Amino acid sequence: MFNNLPIPFLVLSFFTILSALYVVTSKNPIHSVLALILTFFSISAHYVLLNAQFLAIVNLIVYAGAIMVLFLFVLMLLNLNKDAEPIKSNLWGIAAAISAGLLLLVITAAFQKAGENVVKHPVEGIGLVKALGQTLFTRFLVPFELSGALFLAAMVGSVLLGKRDKVNKDLLA
Amino acid sequence: MISIYILFITAVLVLFLGLNKSETKFGYFTSLILILTTILCVAGAKGWMNFDKLSTWAPQNMMFFGPSEYLFTALITFIVAIVLWIFAENKEIGTDRIGLILFATIGAIMMIGYQHMVVLFLGLETLSIPLFVLAGSDRERLSSNEAAIKYFLMGAFSTAIFLLGIAFLYGGTGTMELQAIGLKPSFMHALEGMATPVMIRIGLVLVSIGLLFKISAAPFHFWSPDVYEGSPNRIMAFMSTVVKSAAFVAFSKLMLAFSGVKSDWDYWIVAIAILTILWGNIAALKQNSVKRTLAYSSIAHAGYLLMYVLIATEASDFILFVYLLSYALSSIALLAMAHQLQLDTEENLNFDVFKGLSKKQPAMALLLAIFVFSTAGIPVTAGFAAKFYLFSSTFASYPLLVFVGLLGSAISIGYYFKFIKSAYLETGTSDNRIVENRWVYWLLAMVLVAVGVFGAVVLQFVGV
Numbered sequence: 001m002f003n004n005l006p007i008p009f010l011v012l013s014f015f016t017i018l019s020a021l022y023v024v025t026s027k028n029p030i031h032s033v034l035a036l037i038l039t040f041f042s043i044s045a046h047y048v049l050l051n052a053q054f055l056a057i058v059n060l061i062v063y064a065g066a067i068m069v070l071f072l073f074v075l076m077l078l079n080l081n082k083d084a085e086p087i088k089s090n091l092w093g094i095a096a097a098i099s100a101g102l103l104l105l106v107i108t109a110a111f112q113k114a115g116e117n118v119v120k121h122p123v124e125g126i127g128l129v130k131a132l133g134q135t136l137f138t139r140f141l142v143p144f145e146l147s148g149a150l151f152l153a154a155m156v157g158s159v160l161l162g163k164r165d166k167v168n169k170d171l172l173a
Numbered sequence: 174m175i176s177i178y179i180l181f182i183t184a185v186l187v188l189f190l191g192l193n194k195s196e197t198k199f200g201y202f203t204s205l206i207l208i209l210t211t212i213l214c215v216a217g218a219k220g221w222m223n224f225d226k227l228s229t230w231a232p233q234n235m236m237f238f239g240p241s242e243y244l245f246t247a248l249i250t251f252i253v254a255i256v257l258w259i260f261a262e263n264k265e266i267g268t269d270r271i272g273l274i275l276f277a278t279i280g281a282i283m284m285i286g287y288q289h290m291v292v293l294f295l296g297l298e299t300l301s302i303p304l305f306v307l308a309g310s311d312r313e314r315l316s317s318n319e320a321a322i323k324y325f326l327m328g329a330f331s332t333a334i335f336l337l338g339i340a341f342l343y344g345g346t347g348t349m350e351l352q353a354i355g356l357k358p359s360f361m362h363a364l365e366g367m368a369t370p371v372m373i374r375i376g377l378v379l380v381s382i383g384l385l386f387k388i389s390a391a392p393f394h395f396w397s398p399d400v401y402e403g404s405p406n407r408i409m410a411f412m413s414t415v416v417k418s419a420a421f422v423a424f425s426k427l428m429l430a431f432s433g434v435k436s437d438w439d440y441w442i443v444a445i446a447i448l449t450i451l452w453g454n455i456a457a458l459k460q461n462s463v464k465r466t467l468a469y470s471s472i473a474h475a476g477y478l479l480m481y482v483l484i485a486t487e488a489s490d491f492i493l494f495v496y497l498l499s500y501a502l503s504s505i506a507l508l509a510m511a512h513q514l515q516l517d518t519e520e521n522l523n524f525d526v527f528k529g530l531s532k533k534q535p536a537m538a539l540l541l542a543i544f545v546f547s548t549a550g551i552p553v554t555a556g557f558a559a560k561f562y563l564f565s566s567t568f569a570s571y572p573l574l575v576f577v578g579l580l581g582s583a584i585s586i587g588y589y590f591k592f593i594k595s596a597y598l599e600t601g602t603s604d605n606r607i608v609e610n611r612w613v614y615w616l617l618a619m620v621l622v623a624v625g626v627f628g629a630v631v632l633q634f635v636g637v
Binding site: 139140141142143146147149150152153154156157158159160161163 | 177181184185188230231232235236267269270272273276277279280283289291292295296298299302303305306307309310312
C-alpha cells in the first residue's frame, strides 16, 4: 500500500499524525498548543511537496504565526491549571470522535471522486507564487489596490480605539 | 475612479496634518473637498469632463464608472460633505474620525462602481470596518461601546454569509463578473425553460441577506435601532444615509443582472418589503427617543426602497436617485437639528429638544416642518415626489406592495407628527440652544422643495 508513495511524504505524514494526536491527548494546554504549531509546520511541508509554495507560506504566517501566538497568549493569561479545568464526560469525547470521523469520511469520499479529474487535467503552476502574483497584478489589480484602502482604514481604526485620550489632552494644554 | 483618488489622498493628508489638532477646521476643509468631488462627479456624469485617462490601468470588468455611477457617487460625496459640515463644530481632538469617514466613503463608492463580486465584497468591507470603529468612537459612553460590539458581531456574521453567497454564485454561474453572472440562468430560463440551478438560488438568497443586513430590512434589522442610538449622532447620520444608499445601489445592480430569472427571487423580496414597511412604521410609533424614531423610520424607508429593486431597469435610476436624495437630506437635517438643540450630550435625545422651538426660533421650526414633511412624503417636498415616482412605477406589477406602502406612509404620519407637535404645540420651559450653520439648513430645505416642485427639471438633469 505504501510502496508507491515517496519517502518524504511518509515521514511527514507520520510526524503530522503523531503531533496531532499529541494535541488531543496532552494534559497540559501549553504542550497542546506547541504540538499544534508542529502540526501546522508539517502540514505546510505537505503543501510544499504538493508544489503549493504560496499556500505553505501563508499557512505558516497566518496559522503557525498569528493565530497560534494568540492562542498561547490567551492560555498564558488565563493561567489554566488542572483544578480549573472543567470536568468533561466521556460522552463529549465520543460525540467529537463520531463527528470528526464523519467529516473524514465525507472528505475522503469527495476527494476520491474529484482526485481523478485533478490528475487528468492538471493546471500548470497553479500553486506557485509566480502564477499568483501574475494574476494579482493583471486581472485582479483593481481589488488588490483597493484593499490597500481597506487595510489602512483597519489600521487607523485600531489606533483610534487603542489610543488614550489623556495623552492628547495633555498635548493640547 | 477620480472620486476614489481624491478621497484617498484627502484622507491620508487629513490624517497626517490633523494629528492631535482640533477636528473642526479639518471637518470644514474635508467638506469643501467633498463638494469639489461632487462637482467633478456631476461633470463626469454629464460628459462635461472626461476622466477616462485616469483609469486606463483598471480593467473595466472590475470597476466601471458610467453616467449613473458618477451621479450616485456625486450623491454619496454630497451627503458626506453635508454630514461633515453640519457636525463640524465639536470638541474632538485628532482627525482620525474624519479619516475613517473618508475611508468608509471610498468603500461606498466601490460598492457603487463595482463590476465584479470581489470589488463589491471589498467595498462592503471598506465601508463596514471603519464604521465598526466609528460606532464606538465615543469611548467614554457605555452605549457607544455596546453599539460598536453589536454592530461588529452582527456585521461580521452577515459578511460571512455574504461571502458564502458569492461562493455559491460562482459555483453556479462560473463567473464573478456582473456583466456575465446572470447570463447563464437567464438563458436557461428563456431558451430552454429550465429551472434555475439550486446553487444559484441559494447564492442569491445568501448574497441578498448580506446586503439586506446593511440596509436593515425587516428580519435583519434588529441591530439598527440599538446601534444608531448608541453611536455618536454624526455617525448615525452617516450610517443611516450613506450605507443605505450604497447598499441599495449595489443591491439593485446585482438584482438587475439577474432580472432574467425574476420569478425566482421577486416573491421573497416582496415579502421582505411588506414586512419591513409594516414593522418599521409600527415599531416607530412606540419610540420616545428621536434617534430610535429615526432609526425605525429609516427601516421603513428601506422597505419602500425595496420596491425599486423589483422594478429596476437601466433607465429607472432616477427613481432611486431622487428617493435617496430626499431621504438622505431630510433625515440628516432632522438628526442634526435635534443634535444642535440638545443641551446635554450625555442625555437621551428625546422629543423635548424641540419644545418651544416655534416661539424662539420660528424660522428653524418652519425648516423642521419642511424636513418632517419631506421624510413623511407630504406634497410640495422631495419626499412626495420620490414616493410618487416609486409607487406609480411599481403599481403596474406589484399593486399589493404599493397598497402596503401607502398604508405604511399613513401610519408614519403618527410618529412624524411628534416632531411638529413638540415644536409647535408644546410650549416648553426648555431653553433650546441656538441652531448653528443655519444657511446649510436653508440650503437643504431649498433643495428639497425645489426637487418637490420642479421634479421634472431635476429628472431632465439626471438624464431621463
